[in-house]
Amino acid sequence: MVNGLTAVAVNTTAMTLTWAKQSDxxxxxxxxxHYGIKAKEKNITTMNETALISDLIQGTNYTFWVTTxxxxIQSDQAITSSYTRPDVIRNLSVTKVTTTSVFLDWTEPQGERSxxxxxxxxxxxxxxxxxKERSINIAGLTAGTQYTFRVTAVAADNETQGVPLDTSKFTRPDVIRNLSVTNVTTTSVFLDWTEPQGEKVLL
Structure with missing residues (x-):
């Protein structure tokens, strides 16, 4: 019987199966x-205690059966399951920027994701x-502040993740307060004001 069946080196479209050498x-x-999903099941034969499985779908759960x-004559089967990694999202953008919020949207990754x-x-x-949507509004931010936004696709096991995609953006600085004009002469004026809320900005 096959022992120690494990999926290793898992990526978006491939993984390697390993198991212990038969001693009996x-x-x-x-x-x-044997492996596959729905109507796309496949069989491969190998003389080694390892098998590279490729052409898989991103973010998808696969079950593998290995038989000696x-x-x-076939022995009892060893069974293991593993998710491929979800693919990276595409076209991450930041829009509708205000002093305290931004709107993120992106394109779905190839394959599956939860x-x-x-x-x-x-x-x-x-x-x-x-x-679960491909967009989100993020509020409660600080005015005039640079933020890095990062989005990662996650598989249905809540553990297997794709490669994250990130982008950076400043929120809008807040409006200054209490602008006043003083010390008026024939050729000059003096302006002063109160700092805006949030981070200090160049005025």
Missing amino acids: YKGTYSYLV VANG YFRVEWESSSMNNTTST
Whole structure:
């Protein structure tokens, strides 16, 4: 019987299966690997205790059965399941920028995904949320501050993640307050005002 069946080196469209060498067979034998989803099931045969499985769909759960075949007789199957990594999202953009909010949208990744993990950070904070949609409005930001926004596709096991895509944007500075004109002469005036809310900006 096959022991220690494990999926390793998992990426978006491929993974490698490994398992322990058969110690109870003395003659010649091979391994039958069966896998697939829905109507796209496949079989491959190998003489080694490893198999590279490729042409998979991103962010998808695959079940693998590995059987020892000796003298035309198959042993009991070993079974394991693993998700491929979701693909990276595309075309991340930041729009509708105000003093305290931005709107993010992006294009779906290739293949499958369950939801998106959305992170935003500045020099003083870091926040994370999730959404099943391909856009999100992020509020409660600080005026005049640079933020890095990062979006990652996550598979249905809530663990397997794609490569994140990020972009940076400043929120709009807030309006200054209490603008006044004093010390008026024939050729000059003196202006002063109160700092805007949020980060200090060049005035």
